[in-house]
Amino acid sequence: MQSTSALTLCxxxxxxxxxxxSALKISxxxxxxxxxxxxxxxxxxxxxxxxxxxxxSSSLLLNWLDYHQxxxxxxLDYLIKIGNGIGIESEELVRSIIIxxxxxxxxxxxxxxxxxxxxxxxxxxxxxxxxxxxxxESDPVKEENKPKIFPASMFNRLxxxxxxxxxxxxxxxxxxxxxxxxxSSVIIEFKxxxxxxxxxxxxxxxxxxxxxxxxxxxxxxxRWTK
Amino acid sequence: xxxxxxxxxxxxxxSRLYLRFKTTQGNKLDLLVNSLHYFYLxxxxxxxxxxxxxxSLHPNVVKTEIELKKTRILxxxxxPVLKISINCPENSKELETQLRNIEGVLELAxxxxxxxxxxxxxxxxxxxxxxxxxxxxxxxxxxxxxxxxEPDNLVLASLIQVKGLLALxxxxxxVEYVTKNNLNYALRNIDILFASWFNENQIRxxxxxxxxxHCDLREDVxxxxxxxxxxxxxxxxxDGQIILGKRRLxxxxxxxxxxxxxxxxxxKITPGSLNTFIHAIAAKQKGxxxxxxxxxxxxxxxxxxxxxxxxxxxxxxxxxxxxxxVAKCDFASMYPSIICKYNISPDTLNCSCCSENKxxxxxxxxxxxxxxxxxxxxxxxxxxxxxxxxxxxxKQAINAQEKQELNDRQGAxxxxxxxxxxxxxxxxxxxxNVECKEAVVLIGRxxxxxxxxxxxxxxxxxxxxxxxxxxxxxGNKEQYEEFVKKVSEKTGxxxxxxxIFKKIAFPQSSDGSWVANKYYGITxxxxxxxxxxxxxHSDSCKWLKEFDKRIIPIIxxxxxxxxxxxxxxxxxxxxxxxxxxxDVCLKDLxxxxxxxxxxxxxxxxxxxxxxYRQLPTQDNHSKFIYxxxxxxxxxxxxxxxxxxxxxxxxxxxxxxxxxxxITKQNS
Numbered sequence: 001m002q003s004t005s006a007l008t009l010c011x012x013x014x015x016x017x018x019x020x021x022s023a024l025k026i027s028x029x030x031x032x033x034x035x036x037x038x039x040x041x042x043x044x045x046x047x048x049x050x051x052x053x054x055x056x057s058s059s060l061l062l063n064w065l066d067y068h069q070x071x072x073x074x075x076l077d078y079l080i081k082i083g084n085g086i087g088i089e090s091e092e093l094v095r096s097i098i099i100x101x102x103x104x105x106x107x108x109x110x111x112x113x114x115x116x117x118x119x120x121x122x123x124x125x126x127x128x129x130x131x132x133x134x135x136x137e138s139d140p141v142k143e144e145n146k147p148k149i150f151p152a153s154m155f156n157r158l159x160x161x162x163x164x165x166x167x168x169x170x171x172x173x174x175x176x177x178x179x180x181x182x183x184s185s186v187i188i189e190f191k192x193x194x195x196x197x198x199x200x201x202x203x204x205x206x207x208x209x210x211x212x213x214x215x216x217x218x219x220x221x222x223r224w225t226k
Numbered sequence: 227x228x229x230x231x232x233x234x235x236x237x238x239x240x241s242r243l244y245l246r247f248k249t250t251q252g253n254k255l256d257l258l259v260n261s262l263h264y265f266y267l268x269x270x271x272x273x274x275x276x277x278x279x280x281x282s283l284h285p286n287v288v289k290t291e292i293e294l295k296k297t298r299i300l301x302x303x304x305x306p307v308l309k310i311s312i313n314c315p316e317n318s319k320e321l322e323t324q325l326r327n328i329e330g331v332l333e334l335a336x337x338x339x340x341x342x343x344x345x346x347x348x349x350x351x352x353x354x355x356x357x358x359x360x361x362x363x364x365x366x367x368x369x370x371x372x373x374x375x376e377p378d379n380l381v382l383a384s385l386i387q388v389k390g391l392l393a394l395x396x397x398x399x400x401v402e403y404v405t406k407n408n409l410n411y412a413l414r415n416i417d418i419l420f421a422s423w424f425n426e427n428q429i430r431x432x433x434x435x436x437x438x439x440h441c442d443l444r445e446d447v448x449x450x451x452x453x454x455x456x457x458x459x460x461x462x463x464x465d466g467q468i469i470l471g472k473r474r475l476x477x478x479x480x481x482x483x484x485x486x487x488x489x490x491x492x493x494k495i496t497p498g499s500l501n502t503f504i505h506a507i508a509a510k511q512k513g514x515x516x517x518x519x520x521x522x523x524x525x526x527x528x529x530x531x532x533x534x535x536x537x538x539x540x541x542x543x544x545x546x547x548x549x550x551x552v553a554k555c556d557f558a559s560m561y562p563s564i565i566c567k568y569n570i571s572p573d574t575l576n577c578s579c580c581s582e583n584k585x586x587x588x589x590x591x592x593x594x595x596x597x598x599x600x601x602x603x604x605x606x607x608x609x610x611x612x613x614x615x616x617x618x619x620x621k622q623a624i625n626a627q628e629k630q631e632l633n634d635r636q637g638a639x640x641x642x643x644x645x646x647x648x649x650x651x652x653x654x655x656x657x658x659n660v661e662c663k664e665a666v667v668l669i670g671r672x673x674x675x676x677x678x679x680x681x682x683x684x685x686x687x688x689x690x691x692x693x694x695x696x697x698x699x700x701g702n703k704e705q706y707e708e709f710v711k712k713v714s715e716k717t718g719x720x721x722x723x724x725x726i727f728k729k730i731a732f733p734q735s736s737d738g739s740w741v742a743n744k745y746y747g748i749t750x751x752x753x754x755x756x757x758x759x760x761x762x763h764s765d766s767c768k769w770l771k772e773f774d775k776r777i778i779p780i781i782x783x784x785x786x787x788x789x790x791x792x793x794x795x796x797x798x799x800x801x802x803x804x805x806x807x808x809d810v811c812l813k814d815l816x817x818x819x820x821x822x823x824x825x826x827x828x829x830x831x832x833x834x835x836x837x838y839r840q841l842p843t844q845d846n847h848s849k850f851i852y853x854x855x856x857x858x859x860x861x862x863x864x865x866x867x868x869x870x871x872x873x874x875x876x877x878x879x880x881x882x883x884x885x886x887x888i889t890k891q892n893s
Contacts, residue, residue, distance in 0.1 A: 060526075076533070094529040101660070103653035106519040113523045120526060 013165055014051035015044065020188070023200055029185035030159060030166040037192055038131070038171045045128050045169055046075055049097055050082045052126050059126040063101040064108055066138040074099070105135050109146045114154050124162040129155060132180060133172040149179045156183045228360050231255060232377040233353050233369065234417065236342040236488055237436040241314055243341055245366055246437040247359055248417060252379045255359070256437060257366035261345055262288055262311035263318065266335040266515050268297050273330035274306040280328070281310060286321050288313050296514045297335075299522055299573045299657065307335075307515065315341055335515040339506060346486045347507045353482040353489060376479055383413070384467035385421035395464040409433050420471035422461055422844070439490045443467060444846060446474055446493040453637065462844050476631055477638035484609055484639070497641035501649040504642065505657050508605035514573075517656045522572050524660045535590050535664040539693030540671045542678065543740040544732035546887030548782065549689055552699045552747070553706040554724040557673070559610055560694035561647040563719045564669045566607045571600020572659035587665050588672045594665070601657055606646055613639040670694065673717045680713050690732065692742050697730070725749045729782040734887030746778050746884065754778055760880055768814040770880055773801050777884055787889060798881055805873045808865040812851065815868060816860045821846045833857035
């Protein structure tokens with residue numbers, strides 16, 4: 001039986017685009033949005049945060065980013081502008097969005113990081129992760145690093161704990177990580193050549209995924225094979 | 227046995243650590259250290275003894291010892307940890323991997339700190355300090371510090387490649403030609419070698435004797451943003467290398483002494499990384515383990531809170547125009563001073579030990595600790611105080627050479643200070659903490675705002691301010707001196723009167739907006755000081771700088787707009803004619819830019835890179851001219867093929883940049 005909060009969330013996640021909204025009508029879980037255009041996707045995520053605002057509830061934005069490339073990536077002016085446009089007071093809006101930043105894989109793989117998220121308000125509607133792969137592609141691999149399964153599963157657990165909807169932004173040019181693909185209920189890939197179009201790769205209403213999602217190819221560290 | 231001398235280097239031979247001393251008699255003394263390489267292991271609760279026994283059975287482990295250490299930055303409590311001493315540092319990586327997989331092991335610590343560094347830190351030694359050295363059959367016993375005096379008997383040499391042979395020269399000797407086979411022998415009496423010939427680590431390790439300090443001048447200068455090369459400094463000749471090398475030696479000595487990093491490593495690491503070492507020493511002194519990985523995470527904040535704390539420094543934009551009798555006041559090392567004065571450190575920010583009388587940080591409900599000095603201020607304060615002392619000595623020095631040496635020394639320490647703030651937020655720095663960085667900026671904003679208030683109270687008018695600098699007018703010299711004194715006392719951060727401008731101009735940007743960091747003025751001493759224009763840019767050509775030097779006094783002295791425009795046009799025409807008629811020296815048109823990385827790694831087609839690819843140089847500087855065939859190195863250009871239109875355009879842009887918002891025509 002679905003919980004009350006899940007039923008409540010079985011509305012569409014508003015994105016500002018009717019076409020996209022119709023694909024994001026789910027009861028919960030993780031939605032992965034893929035695009036190589038970081039600024040564009042980040043703006044879309046900012047819009048999602050605002051459009052899905054609800055009084056007395058919070059959204060969480062996890063910022064996992066390369067410090068040197070884009071320290072302050074959230075377009076505040078844009079966020080507030082959309083909010084004002086649909087009648088949300090600026091202070092209310094910025095109070096409702098919680099931000100947690102990480103600039104290194106060491107952080108997202110540490111228990112202390114995930115413990116800090118344990119103090120968040122229970123009424124968390126939306127958890128946005130910007131982004132999943134950036135730290136993996138910018139940080140050098142150390143022997144003690146954990147594979148992507150770890151943060152993906154911790155994110156999934158966080159979303160389930162709060163009965164929220166999770167949105168993961170993935171800017172990587174490579175094929176989607178297999179485990180990320182597995183935990184996502186919906187995967188949408190945006191293409192920007194000759195106009196913008198969105199491809200629904202995975203969806204609960206699709207019998208099979210649109211394209212083959214690899215199940216092998218996860219990088220395996222030596223110590224995981226011992 | 228005992229003797230006096232200086233610790234100048236350390237090296238490893240067959241997995242054992244040696245310290246190299248230079249005695250006062252001029253002899254080299256290599257002493258074996260009877261100490262093992264070690265690192266720490268943090269166990270789960272109640273598992274330390276079990277792990278101590280298990281791990282001691284490992285063939286690479288010589289012994290395990292239980293010690294009490296502070297394992298968490300945010301806690302003062304001592305916890306039992308294992309100190310693991312090993313016999314083969316080369317196999318330590320494999321051992322570390324195995325240990326991490328053992329049940330009950332939380333983490334390892336201090337595996338990334340070099341062997342020699344830990345020994346130096348644990349025994350409170352410093353490179354280039356004078357000691358009374360006790361030893362027994364070439365084995366080190368101890369060293370007692372007997373003075374700050376630096377060694378004066380180091381043998382310096384330089385090496386360059388000449389037509390397939392290697393030419394070696396010391397300060398006193400003639401040139402000696404050697405081959406790779408006898409290089410090791412030829413270097414036996416040398417303490418410091420300046421050479422850029424060794425392209426790979428493998429060659430360097432094979433050919434340079436252990437213990438010799440090797441300084442690759444090209445690499446060393448490339449990394450140093452504050453070092454100004456003189457005409458005599460030359461990496462391509464033997465004598466030039468020694469002259470430059472002597473200057474770099476003062477830097478090596480200053481940095482090696484204060485950071486505990488051995489001198490030949492100083493030339494190979496970034497200035498920012500030196501922060502890691504000074505704070506590692508501070509952490510060890512305070513009983514903290516130096517973690518391998520950064521564990522501190524930023525606390526989740528609402529966007530409202532983040533907007534309140536995550537700000538940059540205060541900027542008071544100047545209204546475009548010219549002003550008279552303006553004092554330029556600078557805070558000395560503002561952010562490092564704030565870190566030390568307000569005790570900003572991850573282990574002390576928002577401490578639980580101070581309930582009353584804490585340093586409150588304006589703008590946020592955070593405080594600094596008044597009881598315990600944090601790791602960051604402990605590491606930084608000696609650097610700050612030493613630099614202030616050197617600057618003071620430089621002001622008092624009369625001799626030009628002494629002034630330059632003191633300037634090189636204080637410049638060396640400046641590199642640590644200017645990077646320490648950024649390092650506070652750097653993800654790979656074990657002690658970094660974004661909240662500390664935010665706290666420093668908030669305090670800095672408050673300090674500048676307080677200074678503006680004090681200026682207003684004194685009847686002075688602030689016209690421009692940027693982070694740690696404030697320009698005020700409407701006073702005389704005594705009032706300005708009184709102002710900086712009042713601000714220094716009130717804020718606790720030293721504000722200095724840098725200079726007084728007879729007249730200063732703040733132009734607009736090309737799109738008409740007000741802009742910070744762009745001005746030019748003439749001081750009471752008749753000197754031109756500027757920011758943001760070609761005169762100040764190190765990569766601008768000499769010809770444009772000459773243009774600035776001609777134009778600026780006229781703009782600042784001529785009040786009649788009509789007359790001013792006539793003068794400006796006449797100078798513009800004069801410089802245009804020089805280009806049109808080739809009446810200019812080619813080297814004065816050259817633009818020089820440093821190439822910081824390997825040229826093969828650059829993908830851009832910026833003019834300096836396009837030119838450098840055509841003719842790479844030993845000193846990693848691209849000196850190029852705009853020609854009708856695109857940018858070319860100066861060596862491949864002559865006056866007949868310069869791109870005259872390009873230089874005319876640069877001239878026009880320069881004039882506009884200087885006059886925009888100053889003259890009515892260009893407002």
